[in-house]
Amino acid sequence: MPTDDVARFLEALSPAHREEVGRKPREQQEKLAAAWEKELREDTDLDTLSELSPAAAESEAARRVVEGRS
Template structure:
């Protein structure tokens, strides 16, 4: 997984969530970033939001992915 995907994923997170994800092993960060990209690609609601605000869509998808990590 290219580092830019992980970095983009981290940038989309809130500061608290970003710090928590950074504490995870690199493989887990890459897995989460891949899940984030899948969420962005497959969720039609996010596609609509992305047309209005790409940053908001990325943040929402990142929040959903990390929420699963904390549960």
């Protein structure tokens, strides 16, 4: 399991989004990963999903960040 925030973020993404984000500069990847962490902490709907499936909550938060829906 990755311990680096960017690696964890990339792992949570769908393959298409992972490829898209993987082409971005590291600095931008780090900003997206930070936004992802914030989304996971602050969205109460994700708390409920996280109780059922932590991986699904991480994936949903990652999708929202990449698609600009956070």
